[in-house]
Amino acid sequence: MAADTVLSPSRELTISKIVNAPRELVWKVWTDPEHIKNWWGPNGFTNTIFQMDVQPGGIWEFIMHGPDGTDYKNKSVYKEVVKYEKIVYDHVSPKFQFTVTFKEQGGKTLINIEMLFETPEVRDNVVRVFKADVGLKQNIYKLEGYLRRVSFEREMSIERVINAPRKLVFDAWTDPEHIKNWWGPSGFTNPVCDVDATPGGTVLIHMQAPDGVVYPMDGEFHEIVEPKKLVFTTAALDKNGKRLFEVLNTVTFSEVNGITRLHLHAAVSGITEEGKPYIDGMNEGWNQSFDRLNEHVMDQSKIDTNAPVVIERTFNAGIDKVWKAITDIDQMRQWYFPQLADFKPEEGFETQFSIHHEGRDYLHIWKVKEVIPVKKISVEWKYGGYPGNSLVSFELFEQGSKTKFILTHYGINTFMPEKYPELSKQNFTEGWTQFMDRELKDFLEGVHAREN
Numbered sequence: 453m454a455a456d457t458v459l460s461p462s463r464e465l466t467i468s469k470i471v472n473a474p475r476e477l478v479w480k481v482w483t484d485p486e487h488i489k490n491w492w493g494p495n496g497f498t499n500t501i502f503q504m505d506v507q508p509g510g511i512w513e514f515i516m517h518g519p520d521g522t523d524y525k526n527k528s529v530y531k532e533v534v535k536y537e538k539i540v541y542d543h544v545s546p547k548f549q550f551t552v553t554f555k556e557q558g559g560k561t562l563i564n565i566e567m568l569f570e571t572p573e574v575r576d577n578v579v580r581v582f583k584a585d586v587g588l589k590q591n592i593y594k595l596e597g598y599l600r601r602v603s604f605e606r607e608m609s610i611e612r613v614i615n616a617p618r619k620l621v622f623d624a625w626t627d628p629e630h631i632k633n634w635w636g637p638s639g640f641t642n643p644v645c646d647v648d649a650t651p652g653g654t655v656l657i658h659m660q661a662p663d664g665v666v667y668p669m670d671g672e673f674h675e676i677v678e679p680k681k682l683v684f685t686t687a688a689l690d691k692n693g694k695r696l697f698e699v700l701n702t703v704t705f706s707e708v709n710g711i712t713r714l715h716l717h718a719a720v721s722g723i724t725e726e727g728k729p730y731i732d733g734m735n736e737g738w739n740q741s742f743d744r745l746n747e748h749v750m751d752q753s754k755i756d757t758n759a760p761v762v763i764e765r766t767f768n769a770g771i772d773k774v775w776k777a778i779t780d781i782d783q784m785r786q787w788y789f790p791q792l793a794d795f796k797p798e799e800g801f802e803t804q805f806s807i808h809h810e811g812r813d814y815l816h817i818w819k820v821k822e823v824i825p826v827k828k829i830s831v832e833w834k835y836g837g838y839p840g841n842s843l844v845s846f847e848l849f850e851q852g853s854k855t856k857f858i859l860t861h862y863g864i865n866t867f868m869p870e871k872y873p874e875l876s877k878q879n880f881t882e883g884w885t886q887f888m889d890r891e892l893k894d895f896l897e898g899v900h901a902r903e904n
Contacts, residue, residue, distance in 0.1 A: 455592050455652060463575050465567040465585060469592045472698075473599040475554050478561045479536045481598060482552070491598035492516070494587035495651065496677040507533055512541065519677060520766060520851065546578050563592065590675070593651045597674030597683045600700040604719035608735055611715045612742045616749035617881060618707035619762075621714065622679035624749050625649075625703065634744040635659065637737045649673055655686060668693075680705055687722075688730050696727030699734075710881040714742070753877075761861040761881050765888050769896040771850040774857060775826045777895060778846050787895035788887070789816075797823050804836075812874070833861075838875065840866035857892075859884055 455469035471478060481487035485504040492499050496519030503513045508530055516524040532540035540551045548569045555562040569575035578584045614621050624630040626649035632642040636659040644658035655671035668689045675683035682703045687695040700719045705712055720731055767774060777783045779797040791805045801820040806813050815836030822830040830845040842863035849856040861884065867875035
């Protein structure tokens with residue numbers, strides 16, 4: 453049963469979903485703080501629970517930690533608790549009444565949720581400001597994934613390094629045009645590859661072996677935190693479309709120096725006799741798939757040499773402070789290039805300086821092309837003695853007390869990296885990543901930042 457939020461004509465926000473777990477287990481993970489802290493909230497959120505007394509008059513107090521580092525304090529008072537059947541509580545701010553009921557459905561559980569607000573206007577404001585409708589839907593799918601995780605029969609973990617940037621690797625897991633090229637063991641193809649990488653989105657893949665036998669599988673997505681994490685189920689199907697087993701796959705992606713460290717945890721449940729042989733070969737199958745994934749994204753990286761290097765980070769510093777760090781010559785010398793003789797954030801300003809690296813001197817030739825104060829600066833970037841002309845753009849976006857920073861380096865292919873490998877896209881990606889994740893981050897947030 454698919455789930456979607458519904459805004460009533462009056463003042464409610466509702467959602468219903470049948471989850472594949474017995475009612476007693478659903479009740480347990482909803483009322484035990486050691487369980488609910490692991491799945492409550494929208495995608496990417498975590499929780500610190502201070503108090504959870506599930507009885508009339510009891511208090512539930514906790515902090516939800518957003519993926520951008522923002523904390524959201526929550527406090528509720530329980531009004532009605534009927535074990536295994538119903539929970540009602542009043543949320544303090546913003547004010548609403550939350551009701552959830554649990555009904556048995558032949559070994560599964562039908563969950564009905566209603567959030568009742570004081571007025572339609574209050575509800576609409578909460579939906580607009582906090583995306584409560586989206587968050588509620590994501591939350592119910594996270595719950596379903598967590599239920600599978602705590603009821604597995606077998607598990608497996610694999611960690612691999614994939615030689616491509618994290619964004620490309622993440623796309624290779626979510627775009628069917630990528631997936632069909634690497635999914636499955638060696639020699640397999642995927643003539644059917646329908647993947648909807650959204651919370652509740654479905655998966656349908658027909659894997660065809662070299663001997664022509666087709667192995668169908670389906671599944672659905674439970675949590676998506678781009679480009680860091682995926683949680684989704686997969687299940688092999690028999691000739692009648694019945695599931696032979698079900699696997700909850702949790703995949704995390706971390707990037708270091710332009711390459712990606714990938715970690716997969718697979719929790720298997722509902723294993724039938726017919727499905728057991730598949731499980732025995734699952735580890736080897738995944739390892740062969742990862743070999744194919746690595747080859748695919750490396751090929752894509754080569755094909756995409758004309759694409760710019762794009763690196764996005766959020767720094768725990770105000771936008772004025774970040775702007776000064778990238779435009780004030782005295783500060784730029786501290787984290788960027790100490791060899792800089794001069795720099796002015798003025799259109800048309802030109803400067804040159806030399807960098808000695810690995811036995812060579814590289815003459816950097818800069819010309820400021822665009823300046824939007826405290827928002828954007830773009831610099832033409834060339835090298836003496838080399839062909840080509842590129843453009844580096846720094847863009848800043850204020851996010852409360854923090855700043856989102858997007859670096860884009862265009863035109864690297866004009867340096868003819870096939871002839872001059874020292875000016876390859878990979879080297880620029882690694883260099884810019886180090887500048888962003890070490891030098892600039894430490895300057896803005898580290899010991900140096902506290903001293904200034």
